[in-house]
Amino acid sequence: MSLISRLRTYASEAFGIAPSAVEAEIDEEHLAATALLVHVARVDGVLAPKEAERLARLVRGRYADSDAAADALIARATAFDAETRDIAMLVERIGREGGTGERARLLAMAWSIAGADGSVDEFEEALVWRLGKLLGLEEAAIVRAREEGLAGRDGAGPA
Incomplete structure (x- = not known):
């Protein structure tokens, strides 16, 4: 849990303020990962309806437990992506704890x-x-992620 998340939790408990379900804690790594996905969806200058639908499904399947939470995360990630100069800055915010498998899943x-x-x-x-x-x-892992992602085996839940 990030420092900001701990402070929010402390403040809500100390002052009896319940955070709204939509403003519930958003993990910084999930925010950065979602911002990367938003960036990919918008890189060609057009956010096609199918891309927006796929983005929402993937975020809901992997980083959020409801449509409202996914929408809130995507909205914050879109703003976060707009504030970030380069995807390398977003990648830096993604931890390495998950290992190669988690990074390959994100790439898929x-x-x-x-x-x-x-x-x-x-x-x-x-x-x-x-x-x-x-x-x-490595290149082989990138190629595997490409094959899985384009075949719909993106690891984020049912299609």
Whole structure:
């Protein structure tokens, strides 16, 4: 739990203020991961309805337990992405505790979003490939994540 999250919890307990369900604690790593996914969804300049739907499904399946929580996380992640100069800054906020498997799963989710509209354009391809490198994955792992993500086996729950 982050320092900010602990302070919010302390304040809500000390002053008897219950946080709203939508404003419930958002993990910083989940926020950064979702911001990366938002960035991928918007890199070609168009957030296609299929990409938005896929993004919501993936976030709900992996980082949020309800539609409202997923919507709130995506809204915060969109603002966070807009404030961030480079995806490398977002990657830095993602911890390494989850290991290679977690990073590969995130990359598969990114590939899934990139291909949600039926094709992966050159901007999406370059961005997601770079993301894999920034996540510390080897080429073989990036290729596997691409295959899984584009085949719909993104590890975030049912399609």
